Structure formats: structure tokens, C-alpha cells
Amino acid sequence: MKVAVFSAKSYDREHFDPTNQANQANHGGHELVYFEPHLTPQTAILCCGFEAVCCFVNDTLNSETIGILADCGVGLIAMRCAGFNNVDLEAAKAAGIRVARVPEYSPHAVAEHAVALILGLNRNLHRAYNRVRENDYALSGLLGFDLYGKTVGMAGSGKIGAVFARIMTGFGCQVIASDPHENPDLEGIVDYVENDQLFARSDIISLHCPLVPATHHLINAATIGQMKPGAMLINTSRGGLIDTPAVINALKSGQLGYLGLDVYEEEADLFFEDNSNMLLQDDVFARLLTFPNVIITGHQAFFTREALNAIAHITLNNISDYAAGRHNGVEWVA
Incomplete structure (x- = not known):
């Protein structure tokens, strides 16, 4: 053909x-x-x-x-x-x-990238890398936390979510999930809960669900308000799962403590291209880039x-x- x-x-x-x-x-x-x-x-x-x-x-x-x-x-x-x-x-x-x-x-590729975002954000690897290049070895502002014993919530528990859950269990985390279709392969590994419980109980929330009408802007002002203050949010699925202006407001207030994105709702005119010689026209995306507790990669989790x-x-x-x-x-x- x-x-x-x-x-x-x-x-x-x-x-x-x-x-x-x-x-x-x-x-x-x-x-x-x-x-x-x-x-x-x-x-x-x-x-x-x-x-x-x-x-x-x-x-x-x-x-x-x-x-x-x-x-x-x-x-x-x-x-x-x-x-x-x-x-x-x-x-x-x-x-x-x-x-x-x-x-x-490769569900492993995407799941492992989600974990990389968690580790990078938690231990401030992006900030530490830049400091060392400037001959600055001060540790102030780089404090992280032990993953061991933390509660990790997954929205979606398909093939990628299943790999992610097993990795996080290996760190000693308790993994909970919300999904209308429970994955039998995760029996004994994941506890299933409703969305409101997932948001309220999780120290880290990772999105692994498809973008359908029911999940569009799953993360919004109301659901962010249900989260623990200072929670970490990771999205390696689809950008439309997140209401980005609501997330920016939560970062400004401290309700969200960390944000790791590999996708963005308006990424079509940004990602997969070299725009280094052009002025960034997306003011919302530009605002995201100003936060020290945000790591964004350009839809490379599958790569x-x-x-x-x-x-x-x-x-x-x-x-x-x-x-x-x-x-x-x-x-x-x-």
C-alpha cells in the first residue's frame, strides 16, 4: 500500500x-x-x-x-x-x-519516565544540576523527602499504570488507584478508591488515564482543593486531563507543591519542534516555566x-x- x-x-x-x-x-x-x-x-x-x-x-x-x-x-x-x-x-x-x-x-517507557519526573522533582535534580554548573554547591532549597512510606495515587490503572504501580511499590510506597475498570493483575498491589479519596490521601498523584469526555480537566480547581497541601502531580498521559490555569493558581498558593508534565493541553504548536529561535507566544505555558518546582519535558515519555x-x-x-x-x-x- x-x-x-x-x-x-x-x-x-x-x-x-x-x-x-x-x-x-x-x-x-x-x-x-x-x-x-x-x-x-x-x-x-x-x-x-x-x-x-x-x-x-x-x-x-x-x-x-x-x-x-x-x-x-x-x-x-x-x-x-x-x-x-x-x-x-x-x-x-x-x-x-x-x-x-x-x-x-512500551508501558515501561512511559511508567519509568513518570518515576523520573517524581525523582527529579523530589530531589531538585534540575536545580542542583544548574547550581553545580555555576560552581554553587549550597544545599539550601534542595531539601527532598523519602519516597518510602508515602501514598501514591494513580488515576488509571491500565498497562502503564500497572508498571508504574509495581515500581512505586518497590520504593516502599502504598499505591492506591481510581479506575472504573479494576485491573486484576494489580490485586494485592493496589487498593482501589474513588477519585475524592485518591486526591485526599495521596502525597503523589500520577495520571495514567485516557483523555475522554469524562476525564477532560480531571484536575481542576475543585479537585486540586481536595488534595493534600503540597502534593505532587505528575502527568505523562494527555494534556487535556489538566486545567492548566487552575494548576498555576495552585502552584502560586502552595496547594500544589510539585508539578511534573510530559504533556500539555496546547502542545500541538510547541512540542516535537525546535522553537529555540522563536519567541514563546503561549503565555500560560510561559508562566509554568517560571516555577522552580515544575519540570516539563516535551512529550518524550514514549521515546x-x-x-x-x-x-x-x-x-x-x-x-x-x-x-x-x-x-x-x-x-x-x-
Whole structure:
């Protein structure tokens, strides 16, 4: 199949091309054409002549984009990520376009990054690093706390949450979780509670749930008010889980003591690009960067060799299964 790959970076090619070449040796390869821009209504016309598009988290797959894809003859949207909140599934169904995703690539990658944010924030590694580079070895302001014995709350307990829970249990933490669907693999490891109890009891709260209408702005002024003063909040899931202005107010008041983000609600025009020669136009994001108790990474939690290899393998298999009319093993979302 001829596939248009949008939001393509050098590391996408480095993992997709060898996997595709290996598949070609077994008569299962595809013609991959890479486009650096995001897929949007303005760039969708580039898809004419392609049978499938391969998209990522910040591509805009709204009804307008999907209408153009349908007019161009595209029959498959192959998401190379787990999330699909940026896809208008109803529009895709109406247009007869199938949507596939990668439900699991490396839960360890994301879970370990969440733990890295916790450790970095707690022990002020970002501040200590900058001090030492300035020949400043003073410890004042760098005081942390023992993770041992602390209560860690997870919003969401799927595959990533399960890995995260086991890691935090290894630190000697008590792990609690809120999730409408309890994970049987976590029996004896995690205690399930309602959201209000999760917020009230946790010293550290880590978000591992999908972005759906029920979880949009799960973290808001009201839920932050239920938290322990000085609690730590970590988000490696989706930016829309957090009402960012409410979080900024909580950081200013001290209600939130620490914030670690790998995602941001308005990240589409920021992340995955080198904007170092441009003025930052997002005033909300700029305000976040001023806090010494905030660490932000640019949606890199997934970014490990193992994860990228798995993403390439599963995505290309999804495309092959669609081309062959096979449905087994494909995570169809529309």
C-alpha cells in the first residue's frame, strides 16, 4: 500500500524503514512517503493518491480533514500511538475510513519516565544540576523527602499504570488507584478508591488515564482543593486531563507543591519542534516555566528504542492486515 506518514521525524524513518524493508523481504512491505508537517485540513490534500495515512498525537483528524481524506480515496488512518482523542471517530465511520492504533508499545517507557519526573522533582535534580554548573554547591532549597512510606495515587490503572504501580511499590510506597475498570493483575498491589479519596490521601498523584469526555480537566480547581497541601502531580498521559490555569493558581498558593508534565493541553504548536529561535507566544505555558518546582519535558515519555521499534512493527502490521482484509490482531477504534 501507498502510505502517507505525517508529522514525520528522522527517528520515525530510522525505525519504520528497516521494519518495512524486513517486511518487504516477506512480501509484506509498503510504499512509505514521509511528510514533516502535521496532517491538518490544509495539508490533507497531499493525501490524494494514497491508500492510507499514518498519523501521530498532534495531527488534526477532525471532520474537515477526514472529509478531504475520503475524497482523496484514503481508506485507513493508522495511528502510531495509543491515543486517538484527536480523531473524529464518527466522521471516520461515516466516511467509511477505518482507524487503527497501537494500544501498547512500551508501558515501561512511559511508567519509568513518570518515576523520573517524581525523582527529579523530589530531589531538585534540575536545580542542583544548574547550581553545580555555576560552581554553587549550597544545599539550601534542595531539601527532598523519602519516597518510602508515602501514598501514591494513580488515576488509571491500565498497562502503564500497572508498571508504574509495581515500581512505586518497590520504593516502599502504598499505591492506591481510581479506575472504573479494576485491573486484576494489580490485586494485592493496589487498593482501589474513588477519585475524592485518591486526591485526599495521596502525597503523589500520577495520571495514567485516557483523555475522554469524562476525564477532560480531571484536575481542576475543585479537585486540586481536595488534595493534600503540597502534593505532587505528575502527568505523562494527555494534556487535556489538566486545567492548566487552575494548576498555576495552585502552584502560586502552595496547594500544589510539585508539578511534573510530559504533556500539555496546547502542545500541538510547541512540542516535537525546535522553537529555540522563536519567541514563546503561549503565555500560560510561559508562566509554568517560571516555577522552580515544575519540570516539563516535551512529550518524550514514549521515546525509547524499544517503544519506537514496537510502534513501527505494530503500525506496519496494522496496515498490512488492513490491506489483506484481516481483522485479527488489529486494534480498530473505528
